[in-house]
Amino acid sequence: MDRRKFLTISAITAATAAAADGSKLGVWKTLGKLGEEDGATPVDGAKWYSAEAAGDGMAFEFKPGTLLRQRCLAADMLLDGRELAVFQITLGEGAKGRELTFRFGALNQCSFRMRLDLALVDQSQWMSDRDGAFLKPTFGGDRVDLAKVDRLAFTILRKGPQPVRWCMTDLRILPNLPPKLTEPVLPKGVLLDEFGQSVLLEWPAKTRTAEELKARIKGQLDAAPGQSWPEGFSKWGGWKARKLTEPTGWFRTKQQDGRWWLVDPDGYAFWSAGIDCVRVDVDARVDGIQAALKWLPELPEYADAVRNGDRQRSGSKTVNYLAANMIRALGREGWRDKWARITLAELKRLRFNTVGNWSEWEFAAKAAFPYVRPMSFRGTRCGMVYRDFPDVFHAAFEQDAAEYAAELKSTANDPALIGYFLMNEPTWAFSSELPAVGMLYNASICATRQELVRFLRGKYDSDAAISKAWNTAVVFDKVAQGKWQGVLPPEAMPDLRAFSAVMVERYFQTISKACRQVDPNHLNLGMRWQGVPEDWAVPGMKSFDVFSMNCYQEKVPAETVNKIHSLVKMPVMVGEWHFGALDVGLPASGIGHLKNQEDRGKAYRYYLEDAAAQPNCVGVHWFTLYDESALGRFDGENYNIGFLDVCNRAYEELGRAAISSHERMYTVAAGQDKPFADAPRHLPKLFL
Known part of the structure; x- marks a missing residue:
């Protein structure tokens, strides 16, 4: 046995022993058609299981309070096969009580330690940090009381076409968080090749040699000057056949004859066909699993391709294989500017007219290519009261808003900014x-809770009055401070809903006003909501110019767009959508799942042209320009959602479809042409 193998086995054995502290959760009953197998496993003390369908798994029952004063549920696991599987743990209070859900995925052929931190059953966090092959652990459902939890289900939530096979140790209850795995088992060897592609999978367009990679990228650079928009597009990508206003120098919105448009700086109708993450971004997070790499970029030549830690994940390490491939082909000096020339030319070839969110927008600004930019409120002074919702009545909230808006100074006079x-x-x-x-x-305790008390005192004149209204014993002092214990009664919800509306309105109106003071020239595109906002949240959103939502359905639901328009009286833009497949080396499709690349193209046309035909929709932005890493990005997502792969190879089927739709989108929006109607068959979703 060589030294590396000995150290790996020793580390795994020690780690498994650490995870075994505590007690087994107990006997379980089979859910669905869960199968058990005998035989050796790569993980010490584990057993093989298989599932044919979502919902297959294990059900545990135990005495209420079994999990009380415990810190963690844990097991060591390894996912076999070559496709993503998503697991779900459900904690329940009684047969019909509240239920918390905990979801996670896994890298194939790499062991990991599943850890459910019981301190987070209060729903204070949506997502825990990724840990090696333990991907995107997220919380959902209800908050639960561990004193009442008496059941647990461990099931398959989502899977690919093949049965799921995995091994795992007994699920254990631990008084402390067990240590992370530092040397995972890799039964098939490394997972990524030197170009950042999956070693487990094969597909016809896989890049085989460095010479092939270099020739492709250098050829793209040589071809870049010849790419341009069609004759019918304005200098900003607008529609020269329809002028809506005199030039204003800025992007605007306009409703004409019952149809909403964006208007480009020269006054032409503009419909925003955008693409997100136009940046050198195929990061593979490798901390804890560096043994899964065939090649790690060497320093200093590949310094731009390696990042150690960031603001949110101090112990993380990522390798950007797209950056490494660009450096290989273009050299260490000036490669990023050359990438920008290649990429903006590619966007024009594909007839995109907008560089979307999360992009290296500075390159777009320099090239006068229309773009949007993202913002993120941090609230460093006021703090947060629930997840990422700030203490909006804190004395420093407006100062935080002003600091947040100050970022817009750099682009306040740029006509290319939408x-x-x-x-x-x-x-x-x-x-x-x-x-x-x-x-x-x-x-x-927080300032917003004090404001809630003032809000309630305006309605109820005594503790007795609010207790009667809420149908529970409550005093104003209990509302003012101290974490609430027990279940809030349904009778309290109308008041808390009304005050939530106050919170949201103050939040959005304050930051919108601060942004308008710094930048009076550009559009406030909203906050990229998921779906239709609740009615109570709508007043705060009327400070936007455009309502943005992320919509990962087969098409943008017209009823959703029209309802939003009726509530906020503004046009709607889709900030994210995509479809992927499992035929090009990625273990997950993405949120939309199709059979192959040809169907991705059909799905693109069907979605975009249907959206263009809707009079209240002014654009859709695809997520993302590049596939994600097969090893998983910062949180573990590993989707086939790009127009290009990690080796900068374009998906020609998707590209041809996009060109066709982008060249028709204006006539479809104007009602002169019918939208593409040949929708492909969508498969069960496979994503984290």
Whole structure:
């Protein structure tokens, strides 16, 4: 046995022993058609299981309070096969009580330690940090009381076409968080080749040699000067056949004859066909699993391709294989500017007219290519009251808002900027709880709770009055401070819903006003909501110019767009959508799942042209320019959602479809042509 193998086995054995501290959860009953297999496993003390369908798994029952004063549920696991599987743990209070869900995925052929931190059953966090092959652990459902939890289900939530096979040790209850795995088992060897491609999978367009890679990228650079938009596009990518206003120098919105448009700086109708993450971004997070790499970029030549830690994940390490491939082909000096020339030319070839969110927008600004820019409110002074919802009545909230808006100074006079997104999918909006409810449970004292008391005193003149209205014993002092204990009654929800509306309105109106003071020229594109906002949240959103939402359905639901328009009286833009497949070396398709690349092209046309035909929709932005890493990005997502792969190879089927739709989108939007109607068959979703 060589030294490396000996150390790996020793580390795994020690780690497994650490995970075995505590007690087994107990006997379980089979859910669905869960299968058990005998035989050796790569993980010491584990057993093989298989599942044919979502919902297959194990059900545990135990005495209420079994998990009380415990810190963690844990097991060591390894996912076999070559496709993503998503697991779910459900904790329940009684047969019909509240249920918390905990979801996670796994890298294939790499052992990991599943850890469910029981301190987070209060729903204070939506997602825990990725740990090696343990991918995107997220919380959902209800908050639960561990004193009442008496059942647990461990099931398959999502899977690919093949049965799921995995091995795992007994699920154990631990008084402390067990240590992370530092040397995972890799039964098939390395997982990524020297170009950042999967070693486990084969496909016809896989890049085989460095010479092939270099020739492709250098050829793209040589061809870049010849790429341009069609004759019918304005200098900004607008529609020269329809002029809506005199030139203003800025992007604007306009409703004409019942149809909403964006208007480009020269006054032409503009419909935003955008693509997100136009940046050198195929990061593979490798901390804890560096043994899964065939090649790690050497320093200093590949310094631009390696990052150690960031603001949110101090111990992380990522390798950007796209950057490494660009350096290989273009040299260490000036490669990023050359990448920008290649990429903006590719966008024009594909007839995109917008560089979308999360992009290296500075390159777009320099090239006068229309773009949007993202913003993110941090609230460093005021703090948060529930997940990422700030203490909006804190004395320093407006100062935080001013600091947040100050970022817009650099682009306030740039005509190529369409507008800015205030934020993206805030995690408080993913919760089943109202912001005011989450605040009562999670922020023991804050200025917004004091404002809630003033709000309630305006309606109730005594503790007795509010107790009667809420149908529970409550005093104003309990509302003012101290984490709420127990279940809030349904009778309290109308008041807490009304105050949540106050919170949201103050939040969005304050930051929108601050942004307008710094930048009066550009569009406020909203906050990229998921779906239709609740009615109580709408007043705060009327400070936007465009309502943005992320919509990962087969098409943009017209009823959703029209309802939003009726509520906020503004046009709608889709900030994210995509479709992927399993035929090009990625273990997961993405949120939309199709059979192959040809169907991805059909799905693109069907979605975009249907959206263009809707009079209240002014654009859709695809997520993302590049596939994600097969090893998983910062949180573990590893989807086939790009127009290009990690080796900068274009997906020609998708590209041809995009060109066709982008060249027709204006006539479709104007009602002169019918939208593409040959929708492909969508497969069960496979994503984290």
